[in-house]
Amino acid sequence: MEMSADDFEQLVTDELDLLPDEMVDGLDNVVFVVEDEPENGEELFGVYDGIAATERGQYGFGELPDRIVVFRKQHLAECDTLEDLKDEVHTTLVHEIGHFYGIDDERLHELGWA
Template sequence: MEMSAEAFDDLVSDELDLLPEEMIAGLDNIIFVVEDYSEDGSTDLLGLYDGLALTERDRYGMGDLPDRIIVYRMAHLLACETEDELRDEVHTTLVHEIAHFYGIDDARLHELGWA
């Protein structure tokens, strides 16, 4: 599947807007970033939470750099054949990475049916 970087950014933004308020209300000092590839250049990783989960923080506040949720454009485009599939996969990636922000691990995500 092909999609320009700008169109993909818009799609990610649209999917963020569709997430339930209770999921995003607790997000603090976090930014969402779209990159073409992960650091190692692979296309296996769809997204990454880069930060310290809420469950692991003892003190956090002023002066701390924001945590990041990174969505990898090319991995998504290679994994999907249609825009509907792409939207679903981006949505799943966002939920998955936001869950990591809250300290929910992959095993629990699978139990909840979110991964």
Template structure:
């Protein structure tokens, strides 16, 4: 298991977020990115989570809505990586995966596209 401080991990996530294509990020509205150590159940099974309503399922959406959240889980991601380069790749894939959920793309389609 790779070890990395929470601050260093958060910086790495920020760097990977900056590397994503503008057209992927430009459509995001009222979304926050969060880093947590583990999911609420304490497991290492979940790498990331989109918590919100996909744009394809939104009715009227406007001022005052709580932001959607995309969470990346530090310990599960570190647990599956042997080095920083592998971690960068996995964080990138996880970000794309969770952002895709925002756009209404489900897990089945993501697996078909190779982002599962």
């Protein structure tokens, strides 16, 4: 599947807007970023780069924001239709937001978000 970087970023924004308020209201000091692919060459859909809310301890002003990165090329390589792409982006967002809340990969698999 092919899609421009701008169109993919808009799709990610649209999918983020569709997530339940209960899921996104607790996100504190987190930015969402779209990149083509990981620098290390791994085949990832996304990554949470930060300190989980459950591990923050003393966390306050002046902290750099955590990042949730969604990788465009891996999504496009794995999806055949626009609906598949939307579903996969949705799953990636929920998965990485789950890491923000301290949910590990094993539990995310159990919940069907991995």
